Amino acid sequence: MSRWPARMTEPLKLKKDKLLPSREHSNHITSQYRHLLMIYKSDDANFINFCTGKTLTNGLQQDGGSCNGIVMGDIPARNNMISCIILNPKSGEDLDENESFNVDIQVDNLVAGSFTNPDTTYYTAPQQLVGGKIEGHSHVTIQSLGNNINTQNPPDPDNFVFFKGINDAGNGQGGLRAEVDGGLPAGVYRLCTINSASNHQPVVMPVAQRGAQDDCIRFTVGKGNNNNNNNNNNNGNNNNNGNNNGNGQGQGGQNGGQNGGQNGGQNGGGNGQGNGNGGASRRNRYRFGRTKGRRPFTKRPFVA
Numbered sequence: 001m002s003r004w005p006a007r008m009t010e011p012l013k014l015k016k017d018k019l020l021p022s023r024e025h026s027n028h029i030t031s032q033y034r035h036l037l038m039i040y041k042s043d044d045a046n047f048i049n050f051c052t053g054k055t056l057t058n059g060l061q062q063d064g065g066s067c068n069g070i071v072m073g074d075i076p077a078r079n080n081m082i083s084c085i086i087l088n089p090k091s092g093e094d095l096d097e098n099e100s101f102n103v104d105i106q107v108d109n110l111v112a113g114s115f116t117n118p119d120t121t122y123y124t125a126p127q128q129l130v131g132g133k134i135e136g137h138s139h140v141t142i143q144s145l146g147n148n149i150n151t152q153n154p155p156d157p158d159n160f161v162f163f164k165g166i167n168d169a170g171n172g173q174g175g176l177r178a179e180v181d182g183g184l185p186a187g188v189y190r191l192c193t194i195n196s197a198s199n200h201q202p203v204v205m206p207v208a209q210r211g212a213q214d215d216c217i218r219f220t221v222g223k224g225n226n227n228n229n230n231n232n233n234n235n236g237n238n239n240n241n242g243n244n245n246g247n248g249q250g251q252g253g254q255n256g257g258q259n260g261g262q263n264g265g266q267n268g269g270g271n272g273q274g275n276g277n278g279g280a281s282r283r284n285r286y287r288f289g290r291t292k293g294r295r296p297f298t299k300r301p302f303v304a
Contacts, residue, residue, distance in 0.1 A: 050067070050069065051067035051068070054066070054067035055067060056068075056069065057070070057122070057124070058124075059120045059121050059122055059123075059124045060119070060120070060122060061118065061119075061122050068123050070123060070124060070125065070126055071126050072126060072204050073125075073126020073127035073128055073204075074126065074127055074128050074129040074134075075204055075205070075206050076109070076129060076132060076133060076205070076206060077132060077206060078206050078207055080109045080132050080133050080134075081109060081205050081206065081207075081210060081211075081213070082107065082108065082109050082110050082134060082195055082203050082205070082213045083107070083108045083211060083213065084105060084106065084107045084108070084110075084138070084193050084195055084213060084214055084215045085105065085106050085215050086103070086104070086105050086191060086193065086215045086216075086217050087104040087105060087106055088101075088102060088103065088104040089101065089103070089191070089217070090217070090219070091217040091218065091219065092217075092218065092219060092220075093219045093220075094219070094220045094221070094222075094223055095183065095184070095219065095220070095221045095222075096183070096221070096222070097183065097184070097185060097186045097221055097222035098182060098183045098184070098185060099183040100179060100180060100182055100183050101179075101180050101183060102177050102178070102179050103164075103177065103178045103179075103180060103191065104175065104177050105140065105175075105176050105177075105193055105215070106174050106175055106176075107138055107174045107176060107193075107195060108174050109133050109134070110133065110134055110136060110138065110174065110195060110203075111130045111131070111133050111134065111135045111136070112136070112137055112138065112166070112168070112169050112170055112174070113137065113167065113168055113169035113170075114135045114197075115136075115137045115165060115167035115198065116199050116200070118165070118200055122200055123200065124199055125198065125199045126197075127197040127198075127201065127203065128197070134203050135197065135198055136195065136196050136197040137165060137166055137195075137196060137198070138165075138166050138176055138193055138194065138195045138196070139163065139164060139165045139166065139193065139194040139195075139196065140162075140163075140164050140166070140191065140192070140193055140194075141162065141163045141191070141192055141194060142160060142161050142162040142163075142180070142184070142189050142191050142192075143155040143156075143160045143161065143189065143190050143192075144159070144161055144187055144188070144189055145187075145188040145190055145218065146187070146188065147187070147188060149188045149218050149220065151188075155190065161184060161189070162184070164178040166178055184221045185221065185222070186221050186222030186223070187220070187221055187222070188218070188219075188220050188221075189218065189219055189220070189221065190216060190217070190218050191216065191217050191218075191219065192214060192216040193214045193215050194214060195213050195214055
């Protein structure tokens with residue numbers, strides 16, 4: 001049963017220059033939806049002149065913004081809405097530093113492989129359907145989350161470490177892949193999909209109440225900088241405890257206890273030294289994306 005009141009199933013017929021219905025009609029509308037009527041707008045010319053006097057979208061990706069007069073286009077039926085999930089890497093997975101890996105996704109109800117030139121045809125044509133499904137393509141983008149996988153700060157959309165438009169049809173069953181050549185430096189990352197129509201506009205769905213058309217996961221590389229620091233601190237503390245215990249047993253051992261003290265000291269010292277070396281090797285890592293003798297990792301140029 002629809003949550004919308006019965007009187008809302010038909011379009012409102014508003015008088016010119018008025019945004020609110022009559023009082024009689026308002027009495028039949030629940031209060032939780034009444035605020036929506038305040039922003040309801042209509043246009044006798046179907047907004048055909050909406051972009052008059054504004055900078056028009058002309059196929060270029062304009063950093064300063066623009067106005068696009070292109071219609072939204074074909075909208076699929078409810079049973080053909082797009083749904084997507086990331087298969088690889090897994091959510092929360094830790095990958096090896098600077099080693100290539102594949103991003104694998106599964107997208108349902110997208111006729112993939114339609115990819116127009118993003119330098120000259122950006123947003124220049126409506127969304128179109130093939131067999132009732134949206135014709136288009138997908139993108140994958142990876143952003144750094146710094147050192148905190150549970151960060152409370154949204155990442156800057158203009159900063160990313162990987163972006164790839166997938167312009168092929170994949171396996172023909174919705175399976176798509178992008179290769180991250182050379183991998184990523186140690187850190188914490190968010191991976192997301194961006195499903196689009198042929199001319200790169202976000203896909204448009206038929207209903208408001210629905211699941212999302214894209215997926216995101218978070219993962220780490222080299223256990224992330226924050227995890228490395230925690231491991232170093234913990235290992236360092238454990239090493240000190242091992243050495244102290246070993247030395248104490250060695251000094252305090254007499255007669256029969258002497259052997260125990262020596263064994264305790266040797267074992268404690270040996271373990272401490274081994275762990276200490278391991279911690280020292282991890283401490284050679286510098287801040288995000290840097291190791292000893294390497295240059296800082298910089299954003300790579302990727303085409304939409």
